[in-house]
Structures are given as structure tokens and as C-alpha cells.
Amino acid sequence: MAGVRSAGSYQEEVAPNLLSVRVIRARNIPWADWTSNADCYVCLWLPTATNEHSRTKTIANSSNPVWEETFQFKICGNVKNVMHLTLHDEDTISQNDALYTVLFDVGNVPIGKALRKTFLLNSKGKEDLEVEFKMQTIPSRPEKLLTNSVLVSREVSCLEVCIDKQKIPEHLHGKGLVLTVKNSGQKTHKMMLNPVDVPNHIESRCFHCIKKWEPELIANIEDVITIKDSPYGTLTVPLQSLSVGKEEKVELYASPAKPLELKLSAKDCTQKLDIRLGFDICSEEKNFLHKRSKVIAAALKKVLKLDRDLKEHEIPLIAITTTGGGTRAMTSLYGTLSGLKKLNLLDCVSYITGASGSTWAITKLYEDAEWSQKDLAVPIEDARRNVTKNKSSAFSLDRLSFYRDELNKRAEQGYKTSFTDFWGLLIESMFHDGVNETKLSDQQKALVRGQNPLPLCLAMNVKHIENTTVDFKEWCEFSPYEVGLLKYGAFIRSEQFGSEFFMGRLTKRLPESRICYLQGLWSNIFSISLMDAWYAAVSSDNFWHRFTRDNIQDLDGEEALRKKRTSPNLTSRLVKPAGLFGNTVREMLTNRPIDGEHHNFLKGFQIHKDYCQHKGFVAWEDTQLDNCPNQLTPSTEELCLVDSAYYINASFPPLLRKERKVDIILSFDYGLTGQFQSVEQTHSYCTQQDISFPKIELSKKDLENPKECHVFTNSGKPDVPVILHFPLVNDTFREFKAPGVKRSPEEMEDGVVPLSGMFTPYNLLNLTYNEQSFNQLLNLAEYNVQNSEELILQTLRDAIAQKQKSWTGTTD
Known part of the structure; x- marks a missing residue:
């Protein structure tokens, strides 16, 4: 890692690592209802590596589900990589229940060695979740980061998608084109395929993405039935397949008739920030x-x-x-x-x-x-x-x-x-x-x-x-x-x-x-919420606060807890959701119906x-x-x-x-x-x-x-x-x-x-x-x-x- 410091922010160069997460099993999961055991699956979320959630298969009617499934994430070691592992009970009728969520800092996984963790899910019982983590280096060009040691800005690519309004096939007039790049800042854009006048007859949308996330563009036309292995109605383009700085044409078919032509341009965004x-x-x-x-x-x-x-x-x-x-x-x-x-x-x-x-x-x-x-x-x-x-x-x-x-x-x-x-x-x-x-x-x-x-x-x-x-x-x-x-x-x-x-x-x-x-x-x-009004009126929120807040416990043991005063940044935590009733009450009490939201x-x-x-x-x-x-x-x-x-x-x-x-x-x-x-x-x-x-x-x-x-x-x-x-x-x-x-x-x-x-x-x-x-x-x-x-x-x-x-x- 190299760092060049300047006023307020500095640059770091970091090579990416590959994290493998093997979800092994859970034990002693209590019955979900009066008739059967839980139908468990685990959802994995590492937002510093991807916007998408991964999940295991569901193990039906088991108190001791075994998955043995492995997931991989490409990560940057200089950001705070905290993985959420959520154990769910699948329910086909009601909303899937989140039983427990473990927050684990994967920055503590040693390079080249497997780290097997058994997370205790209930301090009073025997429920646990067993997961194995492994970190390894991968051959790749180091990523240039800009940081002030609190925030980190990573290398960004920009994808521009253009259509010529004069070249829209007649059979597509009035339909909507949905463009999706899940691993991007914008995530989704929609363009109406109407031959209306726009400057130069060109209409465009942009996506900004973290370059190392290797995103892909998914384009589909609304109201077109897509069939598996059929070329009609949808198009997927990995951004890595595009030449940086060069415009490329792709075709999206909705039927055997004339396709819709898309022009794609990928470029690297400047390292200079517009934020100080x-x-x-x-x-x-x-x-x-x-x-x-x-x-x-x-x-x-x-x-x-x-x-x-x-x-x-x-x-x-x-x-x-x-x-x-x-x-x-x-x-x-x-x-x-x-x-x-x-x-x-x-x-x-x-x-x-x-x-x-x-x-x-x-x-x-x-x-x-x-x-x-x-x-x-x-x-x-x-x-x-x-x-x-x-x-x-x-x-x-x-x-x-x-x-x-x-x-x-x-x-x-x-x-x-x-x-x-x-x-x-x-x-x-x-x-x-x-x-x-x-x-x-x-x-x-x-x-x-x-x-x-x-x-x-x-x-x-x-x-x-x-x-x-x-x-x-x-x-x-x-x-x-x-x-x-x-x-x-x-x-x-x-x-x-x-x-x-x-x-x-x-x-x-x-x-x-x-x-x-x-x-x-x-x-x-x-913009005040009911809970804030209560607090302002009586200067105490103990009752409602404790009643509606998720239960959060540290899982690092007594030695780590003793260090909490000097370093509150512990390795892992367990979150027990407040439950359906508690969540309903919390949303009612904390909702700000008259607030002011602004672009972040x-x-x-x-x-x-x-x-x-x-x-x-x-x-x-x-x-x-x-x-x-x-x-x-x-x-x-x-x-x-x-x-x-x-x-x-x-x-x-x-x-x-x-x-x-x-x-x-x-x-x-x-x-x-x-x-x-x-x-x-x-x-x-x-x-x-x-x-x-x-x-x-x-x-x-x-x-x-x-x-x-x-x-x-x-x-x-x-x-x-x-x-x-x-x-x-x-x-x-x-x-x-x-x-x-x-x-x-x-x-x-x-x-x-x-x-x-x-x-x-x-x-x-x-x-x-x-x-x-x-x-x-x-x-x-x-x-x-x-x-x-x-x-x-x-x-x-x-x-x-x-x-x-x-x-x-x-x-x-």
C-alpha cells in the first residue's frame, strides 16, 4: 500500500482480495410455529463488495439445517467490510421472518488461512450459526483510493446508454425501455420509446459504477414476454466487455422484426473529486x-x-x-x-x-x-x-x-x-x-x-x-x-x-x-416524529425506546468487551429484530411524515x-x-x-x-x-x-x-x-x-x-x-x-x- 498525503485527503493504492464465505450449518433453531420446524436459509450482504444480496437454498422443516454453500466476494481491504449474515425462516404465506442477523467484520480474516466461526445466536440457548471465511490475494492492478481516513472514494466507471429517437422501430413505439445496472449508483433508468424531438434526436442515460465491482447492463423492453434461452425482450452486457472510451453498438430484439439499436460508451471517471x-x-x-x-x-x-x-x-x-x-x-x-x-x-x-x-x-x-x-x-x-x-x-x-x-x-x-x-x-x-x-x-x-x-x-x-x-x-x-x-x-x-x-x-x-x-x-x-415528541416532552425515551429497538449484542467475548471503551469497533455483533409487533410500533412512532429529503x-x-x-x-x-x-x-x-x-x-x-x-x-x-x-x-x-x-x-x-x-x-x-x-x-x-x-x-x-x-x-x-x-x-x-x-x-x-x-x- 502506498499513500500520498495532501491537505485533508490523500491517496492509497490497494490490491483487491478475494473473500470466500462457506455457510456450513445452523443448530438448534427453534420451531417456527406449532406444527413444524423452521424452513431456514441464510442471506449474505456485503455492501462494500456489491449492491446485491446472496442467499443459500432453503432447508425445509429442520432445526439443524446444513447448507455447505460457498459465496465469493472481491473486496478492498482498506474499507470497512462488515458482512451481514441473516438467518431467515421462509414462509410462503406471510413475510419471511428474519430470525437473527450477525454482523461480522471480515477485515479480521487472515490472508491465506481459513477462519471458522461459530456465532452464538442466543446467549440463553444453544442456537448457533457456523460459517467459514477465507481470504486470499488475487493478481490484479492495485486500486487507487482517495480518503480522509473516514470516507473512501473508489475508482468509478461511467456507462452512457444512448438511443436515436429517429431509429426506433415502429412496433416498439410507446413501450418503455428499462435499463438496469444493479451495481451502480443509479441502479435503474427508464426511457420511453417515442419518436419525440430531443436535442440531436439522441436520448441518453448514465450509470456510475465502482470499477472493481464488474457490473453488467441489463436492458429489457416492457410488456415483452421473455422466454428462457430466447434472444427476445432482454439483453445483458458486462461492462468489462466494452472498450473504454469507445462507442459500441448493440441490438435489443423484441421480436424477429427490426431490433432496437443501443449505443454504449464506457469511460473511467476522473480521480478528482467534486467534494472536499x-x-x-x-x-x-x-x-x-x-x-x-x-x-x-x-x-x-x-x-x-x-x-x-x-x-x-x-x-x-x-x-x-x-x-x-x-x-x-x-x-x-x-x-x-x-x-x-x-x-x-x-x-x-x-x-x-x-x-x-x-x-x-x-x-x-x-x-x-x-x-x-x-x-x-x-x-x-x-x-x-x-x-x-x-x-x-x-x-x-x-x-x-x-x-x-x-x-x-x-x-x-x-x-x-x-x-x-x-x-x-x-x-x-x-x-x-x-x-x-x-x-x-x-x-x-x-x-x-x-x-x-x-x-x-x-x-x-x-x-x-x-x-x-x-x-x-x-x-x-x-x-x-x-x-x-x-x-x-x-x-x-x-x-x-x-x-x-x-x-x-x-x-x-x-x-x-x-x-x-x-x-x-x-x-x-x-418533521418531528412521535418518538421525538415524547422525548422532548418528558426528556426520557426509555420505555418506548427499549420496546421498539432491535436487540444488539457483541459476540467478541469478554476480552474484546473490556476494550470497548478505547475501541468501540468490535469484530462481530448479533442483531435480534424487534419482531413484527415491535417493528410496527417503531415505524409508527419514528416515521416523519412531513420531512425534507434531499439528494445525498x-x-x-x-x-x-x-x-x-x-x-x-x-x-x-x-x-x-x-x-x-x-x-x-x-x-x-x-x-x-x-x-x-x-x-x-x-x-x-x-x-x-x-x-x-x-x-x-x-x-x-x-x-x-x-x-x-x-x-x-x-x-x-x-x-x-x-x-x-x-x-x-x-x-x-x-x-x-x-x-x-x-x-x-x-x-x-x-x-x-x-x-x-x-x-x-x-x-x-x-x-x-x-x-x-x-x-x-x-x-x-x-x-x-x-x-x-x-x-x-x-x-x-x-x-x-x-x-x-x-x-x-x-x-x-x-x-x-x-x-x-x-x-x-x-x-x-x-x-x-x-x-x-x-x-x-x-x-x-
Whole structure:
């Protein structure tokens, strides 16, 4: 194996191996029903070697079936090859029952030696499955892999299938041509055999395949009866039989009449990826930070009254993080930014992150490339007008017709449309004047000189069904430059989000989405499942979780179990399905009927054999599926992206990437209850993941009467950011309309902001405020920042001193 390392990713060359799996027998399999023994067969699945499942013959009515069948798989040793061996009971009436599934890491099979394994299927009984594995090298050209030690991109071939619409035989008009390459990213395409006008009269379809899988094309014409050993109706072409880079013609007969001519072209895809593999921030972001540092240095000199310019290594990296909360979060964020602007602190900030409703304000502001350099009165007035206007017109028949047309247009472009898209269009109608044509990548204009903070919006990738958010969640960040899943160190250009990828190559480019569709994604709380709602309500899912989850047991023995704390990547596991009733209940409880599915830009990637040891992956892995590589996101067709706020209503994760080196986080919590919940939950999460985050220590007084700002720090640990947490509280604002300026008796009513109670105007589902409610919330958020000026300034001074101290220690 040879490796050439570069920034973030590197190349490995690996020769393939041949794995032989001999399924020998099973013992003591219990009766399937009251009248007979089980009718057993074993299904083998190794998704890193093929998309197809293999299976043994069925042994009828036997508690001790013997198969003695051998299956072979060509594998790549540098990916995580985990085989699923599932023992089934065949049933001609009902669905075949999966009795047990053994997950076995075949990377532990020694080269040239047979490894015989007896898998215990029941710790309380004598059921077992006996299988023999053998690995051997085969003469073959080494395969070139690209990897970041978590994801692996393998060599890919592309097959293009073309037909000339003018040469379709008349007897085939109106029929459908089905093209299938099972071992490909696309799997199946269908073309209608109608002589319609298309560019150059040529219609084509492409398949992308892992080259070493040796795929084959199967073409058949619908409604043509195929007879065994007959040449009519179907055609099979191994891709290996085609000359790379050369067009070849084949003929598909549906009858003795004129055949359909297909033109096939095979080529090797470039090794260059359209996805950036690596855990570092991108070069554009680094360039932005360098430019932004000059703006920050000038702002800090002014606000702290420094007698000299700060050097770049002395400048603390400051970020704003916000929570969700619908219209409340949007309105409050305008007040927050206004307060920072009036204190001349907005130019000291490098990042601003948002989740859910706070992203509505962020996306609106970044339509103006100079927004933070201007008076915020104009965008605030625009927000006031849109928040206080009647929203009924957004649901008029004309608007509903417009939404339908927009969604149809989006579907024609190739997007997977859903309620999330409809919700985004509603947000646009309610809080924007007319159609907003801006896109996420347009926000790059606001960063070209470092004139504004860099915005980062957060979403969460979950499973569409079968798994709760507790079981599976992955942080997905959106910046004007890139969209990426933090756990995998994989990022695509922001304008490519929604396009189709396979193995890191862009296979179908779609037009970039308008920003409203991303707003719908970032704030789609409607995607919650019943199980997640239960968890959110009672903070416990123990009963239903245990009742519906498959039973997973490690089969490696006590010695391996003792090593689990340092290396969770064990050799084999046993999965006992939850059963028909349990599966039915689980599907009902975990189904997300109103979710947002998007083309998975990680599709096709395989998992590196050492992924569990990579610090970047380990920092963000936190669920049981992270030990089951075949169930991770690269193996799925779609991303299921939802509002992150209903798991942790905060947007910290993008700022906690160690590569960003954030020193100070101004945390603004716009929740009406649990004023410290966002930081407490984040602290708990980070403690479990060993991510740097300060301790959240609160006194009884803090909990009973929260102040406008609370400081959390781990003294003496420069890698841990300082958190200045601003809960949404109505404390001294009751008596002061500005810091140090008391209210007159006539103004006291303005200081009573109804943040609690059944009739508060600020509840999550209320999208319209009257002008007084809007102004009160806006002014409260602005005041709370301004009243904390000295605390913020002292934190800045301390951070600069710490940076200077660390630099001196480094240079010494």
C-alpha cells in the first residue's frame, strides 16, 4: 500500500482480495410455529463488495439445517467490510421472518488461512450459526483510493446508454425501455420509446459504477414476454466487455422484426473529486478570516481604547450563536444585532450562527452585502412591517396556486419536493416582499472584504424512519461557501447542494435553490416524529425506546468487551429484530411524515477501515449506528435534513469545530422557558463527546432570577471558548429604558414584556405580532446587550491578554 498525503485527503493504492464465505450449518433453531420446524436459509450482504444480496437454498422443516454453500466476494481491504449474515425462516404465506442477523467484520480474516466461526445466536440457548471465511490475494492492478481516513472514494466507471429517437422501430413505439445496472449508483433508468424531438434526436442515460465491482447492463423492453434461452425482450452486457472510451453498438430484439439499436460508451471517471474531503475549514473561509481580522483589529482598538494596533495573533476570534424560536427568534436577533452595533461591537465578530427562526433574520440581512456597515433601522423597519402585517394573504387561492407551480417547477428540475419546500414558500410569503431570488452562494458578496461576520446555519441529518433523533443525528452546516456534514469531514460547494453525487463525483447538476427553500429546511419543526415528541416532552425515551429497538449484542467475548471503551469497533455483533409487533410500533412512532429529503452528496462513499480512530469522526459520533458502518449516511439514497432546534435549541456545533479556534461565543437564547437549557444541553453533549466547552455552573439565585448576561469559562484552558450567555429575560429593563436611564411613570408599561403565561404574544406558533409587541421584544433584546457592555469589554480584554500570553509562551 502506498499513500500520498495532501491537505485533508490523500491517496492509497490497494490490491483487491478475494473473500470466500462457506455457510456450513445452523443448530438448534427453534420451531417456527406449532406444527413444524423452521424452513431456514441464510442471506449474505456485503455492501462494500456489491449492491446485491446472496442467499443459500432453503432447508425445509429442520432445526439443524446444513447448507455447505460457498459465496465469493472481491473486496478492498482498506474499507470497512462488515458482512451481514441473516438467518431467515421462509414462509410462503406471510413475510419471511428474519430470525437473527450477525454482523461480522471480515477485515479480521487472515490472508491465506481459513477462519471458522461459530456465532452464538442466543446467549440463553444453544442456537448457533457456523460459517467459514477465507481470504486470499488475487493478481490484479492495485486500486487507487482517495480518503480522509473516514470516507473512501473508489475508482468509478461511467456507462452512457444512448438511443436515436429517429431509429426506433415502429412496433416498439410507446413501450418503455428499462435499463438496469444493479451495481451502480443509479441502479435503474427508464426511457420511453417515442419518436419525440430531443436535442440531436439522441436520448441518453448514465450509470456510475465502482470499477472493481464488474457490473453488467441489463436492458429489457416492457410488456415483452421473455422466454428462457430466447434472444427476445432482454439483453445483458458486462461492462468489462466494452472498450473504454469507445462507442459500441448493440441490438435489443423484441421480436424477429427490426431490433432496437443501443449505443454504449464506457469511460473511467476522473480521480478528482467534486467534494472536499478534510476536517479543516476551506481556503475561502481562511482568506475571509484574514481580511476580517483587519476590520476586527480596528474595531477593538476603538472600543477598548488601545494605544496600538493589535497584531493578528493577538486578535480573539469572537462569534455570535443564536437559538430558534420562530418569529420571536427573528425579532430578538434584530434587537441583539442593533445593540451590538450601537456598542461598536458588531465589527468585532467573525461568525454568526443560526438555527430555525433566527435564520430568517440572517438570510434577510445578507441580501445586502454591506448590512453591518449601515444603520440597521432600515432592515428593522422592514421586519416590523412584515411581522405585523396580516398573514392571511399567504394562504389565498392565488398564493396556493403559485406554491403549486413553484413546487412543480422544482420537481421538473430534479429536486425531491416535500412539505419542507412548501413551508419555505410560506415563510417567503409571510416575511418577504415578493419572490426572493437570492441564493446561499450570493452571500459570498457580503464577505469579499471581510465587511460582515460569516454566517453559518445549522440543520440536522436524521433517519426518515426506524430511528429516533436519540438513535441517530448528524450536524450539517451551511455557509456561503460550503455545505458539509461535520462527522465525515465532507463538504460540497453551497451552489451544488441538492445536486446528485456518486462517490464524490457530481453526476447531475441542479440549479441552486432559492434561499426560501433552505429557510424551510432550517426551520422545519414539523418533521418531528412521535418518538421525538415524547422525548422532548418528558426528556426520557426509555420505555418506548427499549420496546421498539432491535436487540444488539457483541459476540467478541469478554476480552474484546473490556476494550470497548478505547475501541468501540468490535469484530462481530448479533442483531435480534424487534419482531413484527415491535417493528410496527417503531415505524409508527419514528416515521416523519412531513420531512425534507434531499439528494445525498455522500452517496456511494465507503467507510475507511480505521474510521473509528479518526479524531474528527470521534468528536461528532454519538449514537449506536456509528458502530454500524453499513447504516451510516453514505449508504443511504437521501439526506433527511430537519430543524436542529428540537434536539438542542442552539447553533453551537459549527463554532465548536477545533479548526475554527473560536475564543469567545456570545450565546443568545431566545427561549421563553429554561433560560439556560441551550448551554446546559450543549455542555452535556460536549462532555460526552470530549468537545471543548466550559462548565455551566449556576447558583440557585441564577436559576431563580437570571441576569441579562452570564459568563462561563474554564480558567487556564485556552482551547475552551468563553461563553457569554444572554437569556431572554425581562430584568432591569422593567425600570430602565436604556442603561442608566430610568423610565418615567408614563413609560413603565413599555418595560413590562409578557414573556410568560398562556397569553404571551411570543409563543412559537404565533407568526404575527402587533406593533407594540414587536417593539417591546426588539427593545428588550437590544437593551440586554447594551446593559452588559462592561462585562463584554472585560471579557475581550481578558481574551486579548490570554492570546498574548499564549503567543509569548509559544515563542519562548
